[in-house]
Amino acid sequence: MQPTIREIYVARRRLSGVARRTPLERSGWLSAVAGCDVYLKLECWQRTRSFKVRGAYNAVASLGAEARAAGLVAASAGNHGQGVALAAAELGAKATIFVPASAPATKQSRIRALGAELRTVDGIYDDAEAAALAYAEEVGACFVHPFANPLVVAGQGTVGLEIVEDLPTLRSVVVPVGGGGLIAGIGTAVKATAGSVRVLGIQSDQTRAMHAAFEAGRPVDVPPGETLADGLAGGVDASSYERARAVTDEIGLVDEAAIAEAIRELYRREGVVAEGAGAVVVAAVLKGTFELEGPAVLVVSGGNIDAARLAGILGD
Amino acid sequence: MQPTIREIYVARRRLSGVARRTPLERSGWLSAVAGCDVYLKLECWQRTRSFKVRGAYNAVASLGAEARAAGLVAASAGNHGQGVALAAAELGAKATIFVPASAPATKQSRIRALGAELRTVDGIYDDAEAAALAYAEEVGACFVHPFANPLVVAGQGTVGLEIVEDLPTLRSVVVPVGGGGLIAGIGTAVKATAGSVRVLGIQSDQTRAMHAAFEAGRPVDVPPGETLADGLAGGVDASSYERARAVTDEIGLVDEAAIAEAIRELYRREGVVAEGAGAVVVAAVLKGTFELEGPAVLVVSGGNIDAARLAGILGD
Numbered sequence: 001m002q003p004t005i006r007e008i009y010v011a012r013r014r015l016s017g018v019a020r021r022t023p024l025e026r027s028g029w030l031s032a033v034a035g036c037d038v039y040l041k042l043e044c045w046q047r048t049r050s051f052k053v054r055g056a057y058n059a060v061a062s063l064g065a066e067a068r069a070a071g072l073v074a075a076s077a078g079n080h081g082q083g084v085a086l087a088a089a090e091l092g093a094k095a096t097i098f099v100p101a102s103a104p105a106t107k108q109s110r111i112r113a114l115g116a117e118l119r120t121v122d123g124i125y126d127d128a129e130a131a132a133l134a135y136a137e138e139v140g141a142c143f144v145h146p147f148a149n150p151l152v153v154a155g156q157g158t159v160g161l162e163i164v165e166d167l168p169t170l171r172s173v174v175v176p177v178g179g180g181g182l183i184a185g186i187g188t189a190v191k192a193t194a195g196s197v198r199v200l201g202i203q204s205d206q207t208r209a210m211h212a213a214f215e216a217g218r219p220v221d222v223p224p225g226e227t228l229a230d231g232l233a234g235g236v237d238a239s240s241y242e243r244a245r246a247v248t249d250e251i252g253l254v255d256e257a258a259i260a261e262a263i264r265e266l267y268r269r270e271g272v273v274a275e276g277a278g279a280v281v282v283a284a285v286l287k288g289t290f291e292l293e294g295p296a297v298l299v300v301s302g303g304n305i306d307a308a309r310l311a312g313i314l315g316d
Numbered sequence: 317m318q319p320t321i322r323e324i325y326v327a328r329r330r331l332s333g334v335a336r337r338t339p340l341e342r343s344g345w346l347s348a349v350a351g352c353d354v355y356l357k358l359e360c361w362q363r364t365r366s367f368k369v370r371g372a373y374n375a376v377a378s379l380g381a382e383a384r385a386a387g388l389v390a391a392s393a394g395n396h397g398q399g400v401a402l403a404a405a406e407l408g409a410k411a412t413i414f415v416p417a418s419a420p421a422t423k424q425s426r427i428r429a430l431g432a433e434l435r436t437v438d439g440i441y442d443d444a445e446a447a448a449l450a451y452a453e454e455v456g457a458c459f460v461h462p463f464a465n466p467l468v469v470a471g472q473g474t475v476g477l478e479i480v481e482d483l484p485t486l487r488s489v490v491v492p493v494g495g496g497g498l499i500a501g502i503g504t505a506v507k508a509t510a511g512s513v514r515v516l517g518i519q520s521d522q523t524r525a526m527h528a529a530f531e532a533g534r535p536v537d538v539p540p541g542e543t544l545a546d547g548l549a550g551g552v553d554a555s556s557y558e559r560a561r562a563v564t565d566e567i568g569l570v571d572e573a574a575i576a577e578a579i580r581e582l583y584r585r586e587g588v589v590a591e592g593a594g595a596v597v598v599a600a601v602l603k604g605t606f607e608l609e610g611p612a613v614l615v616v617s618g619g620n621i622d623a624a625r626l627a628g629i630l631g632d
Contacts, residue, residue, distance in 0.1 A: 025363070042361075045339070045361055047341070110587075271426075271619055273587070307583055307584050311628075314630075315627035
């Protein structure tokens with residue numbers, strides 16, 4: 001179930017001309033804080049403003065024409081839904097996206113702007129997923145899972161290829177973890193193509209399902225709390241846990257205050273807007289969560305944060 | 317005094333590995349507003365978060381080793397200063413940057429973070445320029461003008477090369493205008509490499525020196541007012557006017573309310589943070605300043621806006 005490095009290279013060919021190669025930019029500020037060279041992988045500047053388009057497009061483009069014609073269904077905290085909506089638009093398919101009603105307004109409106117049908121579901125991500133699965137079965141459409149799909153994981157792994165190509169001397173990479181698709185893909189890519197690289201995962205302590213699974217050695221039920229890192233919501237199943245576990249050296253947690261500080265300072269110092277899920281990697285450096293060996297790369301996974309929420313954080 | 321297309325290609329070779337090739341991204345939202353295909357050239361994601369690094373680096377790298385060793389001096393509303401500071405850091409030179417004391421805090425702090433010496437001057441850009449010129453003469457350093465230097469204009473022209481390569485069918489390009497270096501460079505590049513392209517300049521009505529010069533047929537003195545487009549401050553001399561005039565088809569004005577709306581909506585709809593000077597092109601579309609023929613490109617020239625100011629605009 002682990003994607004192979006070959007599958008990640010296949011994903012890259014599919015993504016050519018669709019996903020953008022995002023910048024890897026050295027941060028003088030974070031290098032000084034960490035005491036080693038720190039770079040930002042700016043997936044917040046990806047199309048749809050998150051890495052999710054990579055995995056979603058890879059999965060959708062891999063479907064046969066008949067399967068695509070039956071329509072696509074996804075459940076999403078908001079960014080995977082944009083990825084599936086973009087893939088559907090580019091490939092001429094119909095997409096129906098289920099999101100929790102609490103998903104940020106900006107994510108909801110951009111899913112609609114991409115031409116997908118949006119359905120909001122009361123509750124958390126898991127409730128949206130249940131509704132999406134039921135709907136997909138009912139209408140005979142193809143369900144594209146946000147992380148428990150090896151083609152999605154392979155697509156996310158293309159982030160890792162770009163990092164190693166731009167910084168072959170890489171020693172550490174810090175990756176936001178929700179369902180674990182991004183870290184499984186990046187971990188697979190960097191461990192196959194670079195030397196000894198430590199793969200470090202980071203979560204909000206309010207959405208600590210993967211951290212808890214690492215502690216227990218198996219998925220455990222951890223209900224999510226209120227968090228700025230809404231993009232990291234969602235539980236972890238056995239295969240997703242195994243995929244992440246296989247390539248992750250350490251997983252850490254940051255609290256909400258640290259995430260808010262990371263969003264604010266990342267904008268002030270570097271002119272980069274990250275959503276909470278993307279800022280957890282910066283919070284980990286500011287709080288010294290890991291002993292970082294440089295050069296280190298922080299994957300700023302997305303930038304979709306509502307204007308009012310961003311204004312509140314920047315105005316503090 | 318007009319840079320040739322050959323000089324712009326020479327600038328591109330110098331900028332290889334220094335300036336980033338920024339994305340050209342279609343905006344569904346602005347295309348619907350304008351009634352034609354509209355693309356954003358995202359120089360707000362350039363290194364130093366503005367196009368200014370292109371011209372500054374081209375000018376500094378063109379200097380002999382002896383001239384560079386004598387030190388660099390610049391006057392700047394804030395973005396050119398970051399460009400010169402970055403060029404100095406990469407080429408091992410010392411830079412002293414003069415800015416008006418009213419320049420945004422984020423621009424001032426990043427000039428310092430790049431290792432340059434920052435000097436603030438009471439008054440407007442012209443006062444900072446006078447102080448910088450006096451200092452450069454006193455210490456025998458090289459003054460790098462933000463727009464009245466053909467090498468700077470040639471560097472800015474590389475934006476135009478990228479636009480035409482990414483969108484060969486281009487019909488219109490909308491460019492923010494302060495001193496006119498960017499529009500002179502882009503206009504020269506697109507008129508030499510594309511078919512019939514209309515080059516449209518846009519200013520805040522609070523910094524309308526170039527607009528006034530176009531009306532009068534010569535530079536006239538127009539004191540700048542308070543504006544969100546602080547990056548467009550500064551007067552216009554005869555050679556800068558002539559360079560811009562030679563390649564510009566039309567120049568328009570937008571007011572401050574339209575600039576604030578453009579900053580807010582560009583973030584809400586597209587997840588892009590532009591400073592006022594970069595957002596004037598979006599304001600022009602929202603207000604219908606020009607009859608746009610598509611495909612059209614809006615050059616979002618920079619993204620350096622203070623956190624508190626951005627928070628105030630996004631929170632409205």
